[in-house]
Amino acid sequence: MAEDQATEPKAPQMRILGQFIRDMSFENIIAQKGGSPDMKPDIQIQVNLDAKKRAGDNQYESSIKLNVTSKDKDSETVLFVLEIDYVGVFFIDNVPEEQLHPFLLIECPRMIFPFLRRVVNDITRDGGFPPMNLENMDFVSMYRNEIARRQQGEQKLDA
Template identity: 75%
Template sequence: MAEDADAQQPQQPQVPQMRVLGQFIRDMSFENIMAQKGAPADVTPDVQVQVNLDAKKRSAENQYESSIKLNVTSKQKDGDATLFVLEIDYVGIFSIQNVQDDQLHPFLLIECPRMIFPFLRRIVSDITRDGGFPPLNLENIDFVSLYRNEIARRQANPPKADA
């Protein structure tokens, strides 16, 4: 009788689970152009940050990696001289369970980067400080907006089929 009662109970949806298994710098480059050229130290910087996101399935079951790629360029505000260039690819490895297939793509490109971003922010701050500049404290990134913009861009420019 108890089995019949269990069979008639609606099944509770499973709660998505995510664990950060690891995070690391895949690739990084910092170039202090100002020091190489001997530019004056009292310049006003204009910092531009480009963000790219990527995600992929790993060979282990329920494991994925999500990466944030930053390209940071600092130029002299009232000139065209480049002060420094920082390129970094920061990766998080995640165990993800109970996420529906149609929700996995946004989960990997919104929630996963949101989890590792504070660590990337600290690294960028340390690199710029150790590179001879004031520490660069990145603003928060709106990963939802970034994701939506990328989806809209892909829909506006669908990939062309090879002839």
């Protein structure tokens, strides 16, 4: 019995050690220009994910970088621009090396996303606009798309 327990693989472990805003910028363009807030917003969101090993044992950071631009649908006037780099610091153990990359770019962002959503909601509301509630993001699809994009780039270099 003791031998069976010794050979069983250990379950992956993940703990959030901390999270923070590394960088943020919010510009209320329409207020600076003295424009009317009675516009129909068209919101564009760009998302970038990043991850890296930290100095501590089994410590990693995973970040979600958002670039949000809101324009008026009719005039294309920029209403606001929000750029935010939101980071989670994680303790990760017992994750096989070949699974670490997707783990850091799928599971870790999934854990910190609700907190980023609240921050974006507060920033847009405090910036003079209706609170922006980010919809759920499919981090698995984002990861797969990025891998496919990189493979296509490598194939073009080989051609």
